[in-house]
Amino acid sequence: MALIDIEHLNFAYPDQTKPALRDVSLQVNAGEWVAIIGHNGSGKSTLAKNINGLLAPASGQVTVAGLPLTEANVWAIREKVGIVFQNPDNQFVGATVQDDVAFGLENRAVPRPEMVTRVHDALAQVNMLDFATREPARLSGGQKQRVAIAGIIAQRPEIIILDEATSMLDPAGRAEVLTLIQQLRAQTNMTVLSITHDVDEAASADRVVLLNDGEIVESGTPAEIFTHGEELLALGLDVPYPERLKAALRRAGATMPKDYLDEEGLVNYLWTLHSTM
Amino acid sequence: MTKLLLGRYLPGDSWVHRLDPRTKLMASFYYIGIIFLANNWQSYLLMFVATMVMVALSKIKLGFFLRGVRPMIWLILFTVALQIFFTKGGTVYWSWGWLAITQYGLTNGAFIFMRFVLIIFVSTLLTLTTQPLSLADAVESLLKPLRRIGVPVTELALVLQIAxxxxxxLMDQTTKIMNAQRARGVDFGSGNLFQQMKAVVPLLIPLFVDSFGIAEDLATAMDARGYQGGDGRTKFRILQYHQPDIVAGLAMVLLTVGLVFLRA
Incomplete structure (x- = not known):
């Protein structure tokens, strides 16, 4: 059974007539990295909040790790689902880095000796141990998001949701966070659901789900999704630069591989193409 | 502005810095209480020496303490003047109508001055050697018994900590908004009082709106991380009394005994 199972989910915000999510069905398997892309207002973040009960679905069924999302289960589900939010400052609760990492553990009444080791381990995993006693005001955006991730992995959830977690970061901070997620996945085989409009982030996922006006339009591997360049552009989404280059080269008559290539992959392809000519 | 609120704390590793914040908080209040026992030169001298020993133990320059007195100086001088002019008794040195400078007036004025300065020194010592966060922890820990009568101590402590x-x-946010409004032609810090107050409005309103946005985001993040109110949480930061705290407590007892012995 899928780790996250969403069946026919509908949701509308109370002050809006148009539903934010319409008949969304999505399965995420354990260990998978799924990226949900879509333009602003497509319902991406609403979907994330429906998974851990921050918002209550109007109809449909959400099941996380076998637990149906109900009033009684909501805290148990939140224990399994960690969310990294968009704004690095507005989710930093603790007065120092280690206090913030401990916050979730304090909420779950983890005994202090265990809390100390878990905070230490989590900070080591995100490479922020040297900053343990620093105040948030003295950290960069990327570092704050790493702390937020540490706060979540300290709770040992089964799923980590990145709700546009890199959108407010500079390119260096974005790369920092993405590399970290890739490392963590290599180590722990964690399930990641990233909600993003950053194509590079989506390109590192196993599967990309395209959301438009609250409906799932398409779902597939990054390669499958990004080869439909024009459709993505029509939906107001960016297409990764290598894909745009490939499309242009194809129009110019060059044969291009069908699967998705990142910048480095494309460079490799291009220079080997040249040397075989 | 950051300096005004948080810059009071001077990081250090002195004996006073290492004391438990609860000890420092209780000792400061206790000290302010017993200073009212002093009523003659000998007892004030004892309090003065005791305060100087504490200051020396903190390894903080005297200048920082004197700076603490400065904002209060007019209040102090006013109170001292009242004492000097209105206390009657002893030799009269000068008089004019119902005003008179008497022997008792002068000694009383000097005592009041001393009391003020010592109280300011001790409270300055508390804030210079204790982080605001530790003070918040100390307040929480000391007020814990009030939970039994329904005061939400842990919640209040969390609110204080988040503040x-x-x-x-919010300071950063203020600077950002100020710059944005300057770019739109708002002139901060010039003109008469009324104009300056008017210039604050386009600063305060966006800041106010922002604060609500932040509060909402923060509440969502806390919810997502399993915050369900103050009950049943464990604590990461713990306070523990050590031997120096006992020493500090005993010192306060000895000081009280000395005062009672010396006072008239």
Whole structure:
């Protein structure tokens, strides 16, 4: 059974007539990295909040790790689902880095000796141990998001949701966070659901789900999704630069591989193409 | 502005810095209480020496303490003047109508001055050697018994902690908004009082709106991380009394005994 199972989910915000999510069905398997892309207002973040009960679905069924999302289960589900939010400052609760990492553990009444080791381990995993006693005001955006991730992995959830977690970061901070997620996945085989409009982030996922006006339009591997360049552009989404280059080269008559290539992959392809000519 | 609120704390590793914040808080209040026992030169001298020993133990320059007195100086001088002019008794040195400078007036004025300065020194010592966060922890720990009568102590402590944590964030936000409004032609810090007050409005309103946005985001993040109110939480930061705290407590007892012995 899928780790996250969403069946026919509908949701509308109370002050809006148009539903934010319409008949969304999505399965995420354990260990998978799924990226949900879509333009602003497509319902991406609403979907994330429906998974851990921050918002209550109007109809449909959400099941996380076998637990149906109900009033009684909501805290148990939140224990399994960690969310990294968009704004690095507005989710930093603790007065120092280690206090913030401990916050979730304090909420779950983890005994202090265990809390100390878990905070230490989590900070080591995100490479922020040297900053343990620093105040948030003295950290960069990327570092704050790493702390937020540490706060979540300290709770040992089964799923980590990145709700546009890199959108407010500079390119260096974005790369920092993405590399970290890739490392963590290599180590722990964690399930990641990233909600993003950053194509590079989506390109590192196993599967990309395209959301438009609250409906799932398409779902597939990054390669499958990004080869439909024009459709993505029509939906107001960016297409990764290598894909745009490939499309242009194809129009110019060059044969291009069908699967998705990142910048480095494309460079490799291009220079080997040249040397075989 | 950041300095005004948080810059009072001077990081250090002195004997006073290492004391438990609860000890420092209780000792400061206790000290302010017993200073009212002093009523003659000998007892004030004892309090003065005791305060100087504490200051020396903190390894903080005397200048920082004197700076603490400065904002209060007019209040102090006013109170001292009242004492000097209105206390009657002893030799009269000068008089004019119902005003008179008497022997008792002068000694009383000197005592009041001393009391003020010593109280300011001790409270300055507390804030210079204790982080605001530790003070918040101390307040929480000391007020814990009030939970039994329904005071939400842990919640209040968390509110205080979050407020302290967001001071620099809101400062940044203020600077950002000020710059944005300057770019739109708002002139901060010039003109008469009324114009300056008017210039603050386009600063305060966006800041106010922002604060609500931050609060909402923060509440969502806390919810997502399993915050369900103050009950049943464990604590990461713990306070523990050590031997120096016992020493400090005993010192306060000895000081009280000395005062009772010396006072008239």
């Amino acid at each position: 302290l944590r967001f001071v620099p964030t």
